[in-house]
Amino acid sequence: MNQSATGQEPTKNFALRRRDFSILVAQSEVFTCEVLSQLLKEQGYNVVGRAVEMEDTLQQIRVKRPQCVILESEISGQRSFDIVQEMRASNYQTKFILYTSKPDFRMVAKAMQMGFFGFLYASDGLDELYRCFQTVSNGGCYYSNGFMSLLKNFGVEVLSDATREELSRLSEREKEVLRMIANGATATEIADQLGISYRTTVNHKAHIAKKLQLDSCRQLPRYGISVKSYL
Template sequence: MNKSNNGQEAAKNFALRRRDFSILVAQSELFTCEVLSQLLKEQGYNVVGRAVEMEDTLQQIRVKRPQCVIIESEISGRKTFDIVKDIQKSNSQTKFILYANKPDVHTIAEAMQMGFLGFLYANDGLEELYRCFQTVSYNECYYSSGFMNLIRNYGIEVMTEKTREELGRLSTREREVLRLIACGHTSDQIADELGISYRTIINHKAHIAKKLDLEGCRQLPRYSISVKNYL
């Protein structure tokens, strides 16, 4: 069976089990949230809840344990990623799809290394959304055509799994330090910008190098530049 037939068979199988694929819709605007929820229900998806605030989103994920959450990046800014981190620690079942409406380059880059499996842009059609659900249901990444155009405009390439895994080892502060290293800042400058001590920066650098399996801090500038677009 060729690749095309395999894809058609997978789509057919997924269509048959849509009711078993539970979805939570989290959008920042109530109207958008309700409309999207209704559209999915009409297509046979099992929409188990909807939310417009971060705390409600987190609570519903914990209680209902949906297999998928389609979450708008603007629902709570960067705190959206705190939701993903918190849930992934205790619940590997839930898969996250990022719906980007008015994204900035750092939000996109952070999402690409945070464990999101699906990436959609606001101008994507419903067919892109359905293909995204199908793909992430098999635990695979999906980048819509609209999202791909968006990141190309930002000069970002799709992150490799190796880079995603490496950056996923770092804390938010460590990624921030690495980003400033990539911008050519000295340790003194980083300390001033972040409002912490020089010694703390040195410790951060040592921890980053260790987590990334680098031979030492001297390799940080070269590495940071290679991943700058994802920081």
């Protein structure tokens, strides 16, 4: 019973915050945009606008500054990623959730490098969308079951939440060292390339292993290779 109550608490708290979580719905089809906006409003979400064209999406983001945008990849093809880049360059705090119904590998790969906080596929139900909102509002990154299946079909592996949390413990310098380890660099080579002492390099390796809860530094190469794409 305690476990159940604990698990329900975050959901309950998020339900209370829904009105404070402003959302812009940007979809390519007018009907889909209208229906989704209405469904979200009925669930108590603060839908501040809807758009079906890229320029309108940009304008509404600038004026209304929503905390979240559900951005359909098909709204303007690859140009939808330009919206994310422009908003990030302008230091907007808006978080983008990618929704796609006609994915291709290049689009998926690029989206995962663009800084989206959520990834949804057309086969997902509304429950996936609600869980996505909850995760994104708390600063996390959400991959829906439909999107995960899509990635597996493309042969793409996604970091588990546990591994992502492990990597978040590392400083930028420690990630750099781990990346070099994954590329096969020795402690001496790392020290030379980074302009630090051999002892400092050894200390970095020890701290990385400790933060990742590895048994020893000998496990760093294997671990580094497994997460190399995310360093």
